[in-house]
Amino acid sequence: MDRAEEVSLADKYIELYDSGQLQDKRDLIYALSFKWFRLNVLYKIKVKTSSSKDGKEISRVERFRPNKAQRKRYIEGWSRNIILKARQLGFTTFEMIDSLDDCLFNANFAAGCIAHKLDSAKDIFRNKIKFAYEHIPAVWMQIFEEIELDFPTPVNDKGEGYVFSNGSSIQVGTSYRGDTLQRLHVSEFGKICAKFPDKAEEIVTGAFEAVPLDGQLTLESTAEGNEGYFFDYCQEAQKLVEMGIPLTDLDFRFHFFPWWDEPDYTLPPDAVIITAKDKEYFEKLEIKIDRKLTAGQKAWYVKKASVLKDKMKREYPSTPKEAFEQAIEGAYYGSEMALVRQQSRIRSIPYDPRLPVHTFWDLGRNDSTSIWFMQHVHMEYRFIRYYENNGEAIQFYLKRLREFGYVFGTMYLPHDAEIVDLTREDNKSRKMIAQDAGFDVRVVPRVQSKGEAIQAVRDILNLCWFDEENAAQGIKCLDHYRKEWDDKLGAFKDSPRHDWASHGNDAFEQFARGYVEHTMPESFEPEVWG
Numbered sequence: 001m002d003r004a005e006e007v008s009l010a011d012k013y014i015e016l017y018d019s020g021q022l023q024d025k026r027d028l029i030y031a032l033s034f035k036w037f038r039l040n041v042l043y044k045i046k047v048k049t050s051s052s053k054d055g056k057e058i059s060r061v062e063r064f065r066p067n068k069a070q071r072k073r074y075i076e077g078w079s080r081n082i083i084l085k086a087r088q089l090g091f092t093t094f095e096m097i098d099s100l101d102d103c104l105f106n107a108n109f110a111a112g113c114i115a116h117k118l119d120s121a122k123d124i125f126r127n128k129i130k131f132a133y134e135h136i137p138a139v140w141m142q143i144f145e146e147i148e149l150d151f152p153t154p155v156n157d158k159g160e161g162y163v164f165s166n167g168s169s170i171q172v173g174t175s176y177r178g179d180t181l182q183r184l185h186v187s188e189f190g191k192i193c194a195k196f197p198d199k200a201e202e203i204v205t206g207a208f209e210a211v212p213l214d215g216q217l218t219l220e221s222t223a224e225g226n227e228g229y230f231f232d233y234c235q236e237a238q239k240l241v242e243m244g245i246p247l248t249d250l251d252f253r254f255h256f257f258p259w260w261d262e263p264d265y266t267l268p269p270d271a272v273i274i275t276a277k278d279k280e281y282f283e284k285l286e287i288k289i290d291r292k293l294t295a296g297q298k299a300w301y302v303k304k305a306s307v308l309k310d311k312m313k314r315e316y317p318s319t320p321k322e323a324f325e326q327a328i329e330g331a332y333y334g335s336e337m338a339l340v341r342q343q344s345r346i347r348s349i350p351y352d353p354r355l356p357v358h359t360f361w362d363l364g365r366n367d368s369t370s371i372w373f374m375q376h377v378h379m380e381y382r383f384i385r386y387y388e389n390n391g392e393a394i395q396f397y398l399k400r401l402r403e404f405g406y407v408f409g410t411m412y413l414p415h416d417a418e419i420v421d422l423t424r425e426d427n428k429s430r431k432m433i434a435q436d437a438g439f440d441v442r443v444v445p446r447v448q449s450k451g452e453a454i455q456a457v458r459d460i461l462n463l464c465w466f467d468e469e470n471a472a473q474g475i476k477c478l479d480h481y482r483k484e485w486d487d488k489l490g491a492f493k494d495s496p497r498h499d500w501a502s503h504g505n506d507a508f509e510q511f512a513r514g515y516v517e518h519t520m521p522e523s524f525e526p527e528v529w530g
Contacts, residue, residue: 003075010036017041029147035101036074040065043097044135046127061135069257070094078253079213082233083220084323085257086265086316091220095185096128096170102183103168104133104152111170111183112210114203116192118174124187125160125172133162175199176207183216184208190221193228194328195485200229213249223314225328225480238320259301259316260289266296267303278302285318310338330482330492332454332505336461337479346475349382349467351375356409357384358515359401362507363414363430364390368500369397370507372474373406374515381511382465386474388503394430398437411439412510415446444514450496456512457505477504 001009013031016022022031031037043064066074069089073081083091092113099111115121133154144151156163161171176184184207186192193200211217221230237254240247247253259265274282282298305312310326311334317323325341328334340346351357352375360372369392373385387400401408417431434441447453457478466475480501483492496502 003077006034007036007071007075010034010040013037014040025147028143032147032149035098035105038101038105039074039097042101042136042140043132044137045093045097046131064093064097064132066094068263069261072257073255074098076253076255077216078247078251079216079249080247080252081216081218081255082230082237082252083218083255083257084223084234084317084320085220085255086259086262087222089257089262091257092124092185092187093128095187095218095220096124097132099170099183099185100129100132103162103164103170104166106166106168108167109183110168110179110181112176112181112185112207113170113172114176114184114186114192114207115172115174116188116195120187121172121174122160129162129170129172130157175202176210177202178210180212181207181210181215182212184211185218185220188221189219190224190228190230191329193230194224197228204229219252223317223323223326225326225331226324226476227480231324234320234324256320258289258318260285260291260293260297260318265300265304265316266294267299269295269299272299272302274298274302288319310335313338325479328480328482330485330497331479332481332483332496333458333461333478336458337475340461340464340466345465346468347465348469349384349465351384351406352377353407355407357406358409358412358511360412360507360510360515361414361417362503362510363394363417364503368503369394370474370477370503371397371401372471372504372507372511373404374511379463380465381460381463382467383471383474384467385470386472386477386504388473394433395437398434398439408439411441412514413441413443414506414510415443417441417443442514444510447509447513453509453513454496457508460512474504474508477501478508481505 010031013022013027013034014037016027017031017037022028041063044061045064046059047062048059067090069085070091073083073091073094085091096113099113103109103111113121113124115124141151150166152164152166152168154162155165160173161169163169186203186207189200189203192203208217219230219233223231225231233252234254237252240251241254278298282293282301286292301312301316304316308315313322314326314328317326326334326338331337355375355377358374358376360374362368362370364370368388368390370388371386372383373387375382375384385404389397389400411434413431413434417434418429420427420429428436431441431443461478477500480499481504482497482501484495484497485491486493496505
């Protein structure tokens with residue numbers, strides 16, 4: 001029996017139970033054989049209702065009833081699952097109750113959950129796992145006695161996990177290395193990849209390996225930029241779906257749960273103003289998803305977006321692509337790049353042979369050398385290409401520039417381009433080498449403060465356009481240039497993180513700080529894009 005058949009049959013018994021008609025002992029025993037039945041009748045959850053004046057949370061206890069998204073996740077489950085989703089759909093709650101049920105109704109079953117912070121891990125155990133176990137109704141405990149079911153009890157409770165009398169266990173933490181786990185859930189894996197890349201690698205190489213082929217591994221998160229394991233796994237899983245390739249036990253099944261598929265995300269539309277820009281967005285979205293949105297859904301989205309602003313599409317994505325395009329936490333240019341996308345300034349931008357191409361460089365020897373290529377048209381700065389490589393001398397890059405076949409204008413180099421290379425017999429700097437090769441070179445003075453350079457980029461991004469394909473890696477650099485995260489303080493430092501995105505950003509700073517507008521011939525009036 002597959003999951004869909006089980007759910008359909010179990011639903012009938014749930015209906016009988018709700019109406020008080022499930023009384024026969026044999027029927028009860030049979031109903032309990034369905035996991036979906038147990039998930040819907042045995043467990044309770046804490047539901048937040050409001051906050052008191054002193055800031056304490058006010059909540060009520062409710063019977064757990066899986067919502068639409070959780071139901072779909074249960075039916076479409078696989079041995080490896082990756083979930084990209086909107087906020088507040090309760091997947092961690094569902095996964096923990098589902099895992100708890102596995103432990104209670106299977107002997108020697110080991111389940112685990114990894115969270116991005118220790119406080120979050122403790123909260124998951126206390127308010128989801130332990131709460132659900134301790135609130136199993138007394139009437140059901142009596143029924144278990146009547147049907148002679150030896151219901152497991154905790155023999156060990158360390159505050160972050162249970163060990164049960166049947167040999168099963170469930171634990172929550174920020175990492176895992178140990179014995180085999182039949183089931184592992186990683187909550188907010190995208191956040192772990194973005195903030196703690198070393199931790200993400202440890203989870204992948206350690207915890208993932210603890211789950212056997214016949215076990216179950218689930219990764220769940222909102223998006224956190226287009227880098228890291230979570231992004232890569234989502235991309236690979238989506239490709240398998242698009243290609244229609246049957247999944248192996250080691251392949252991730254991709255699950256996407258957008259805001260528009262959640263029935264609760266709606267508001268009375270009468271008092272909500274839908275702007276022309278909003279209407280345009282909804283019209284394009286309806287075409288993409290082949291579905292009409294209700295007035296209530298549109299009203300909910302507009303009001304939610306007015307609060308979350310540029311974080312809306314990350315927290316409540318409409319499509320997987322949209323989710324990963326949004327700024328990650330701590331990104332310096334999150335708002336500016338969101339506006340670039342909102343105004344469709346990432347598109348196909350052809351090279352115009354009538355205009356010079358100016359280049360902006362970040363020079364490296366042991367690390368990356370990065371180059372932006374830009375054509376200036378009136379008040380538009382059109383970046384037609386981005387290129388980077390590493391471990392090569394400047395002669396390699398000058399040759400590469402020639403191969404692109406552009407007519408070049410000025411080459412903007414950073415201040416260290418004037419340093420004489422003592423390893424060369426002719427004692428020439430990289431500026432001199434470029435000039436000898438026939439390039440017009442301008443050296444941008446060293447920046448007085450990094451904050452000044454970052455602000456210069458912010459000030460000019462509203463006039464920039466980017467080629468979607470040829471500048472893709474450079475766009476990723478601008479998206480991911482962000483503040484350093486302090487693990488001990490649990491906050492961002494007031495300094496940039498030095499990683500792969502730094503080089504593309506530093507090259508772009510040469511444009512923002514050093515570019516001098518070139519005078520166009522009076523007779524030349526190129527068309528300005530709308």
